[in-house]
Amino acid sequence: MTKSKPVSINGDTRKFAISDEIKRYSMIDLGFKETNNKNFLYDHPLYNESPYNATMKFKVTVNAEMNHLTMVITDKTGLQKVNIFKNENLKPARELLEYMLRDLMEKQVIEEV
Numbered sequence: 323m324t325k326s327k328p329v330s331i332n333g334d335t336r337k338f339a340i341s342d343e344i345k346r347y348s349m350i351d352l353g354f355k356e357t358n359n360k361n362f363l364y365d366h367p368l369y370n371e372s373p374y375n376a377t378m379k380f381k382v383t384v385n386a387e388m389n390h391l392t393m394v395i396t397d398k399t400g401l402q403k404v405n406i407f408k409n410e411n412l413k414p415a416r417e418l419l420e421y422m423l424r425d426l427m428e429k430q431v432i433e434e435v
Contacts, residue, residue, distance in 0.1 A: 327391075329392060331380075332394060332403045333407035334407055336434055338423075339432065340389065344384070346362075348429045352431065354382075359386070361385050364383075367379055367380075367398075368418055378398065379396050380395050381396060391432065
């Protein structure tokens with residue numbers, strides 16, 4: 323498998339890539355959905371108190387060949403990128419993001435490079 327190009331989340335200094343150990347069933351267990359063009363999409367709300375009134379989303383896409391990764395935080399419409407690292411009021415969202423990233427790394431979907 324070809325190694326994916328390292329990517330970073332808007333505003334974050336770390337870089338991530340697809341793990342060499344990635345497995346389709348691990349992605350399904352984590353909540354990735356297979357799209358019509360066979361890509362895998364993880365679309366999770368980032369919220370302070372309730373996921374029902376979340377103002378942001380964390381989106382991860384892995385292509386069907388599992389060699390291309392995108393990671394982005396957007397507004398709730400999914401159209402505008404949001405930088406949660408520059409606003410101290412968004413600390414709860416950053417903590418939730420850290421939890422999700424740790425889960426993705428533990429299940430060997432992504433790795434920090």
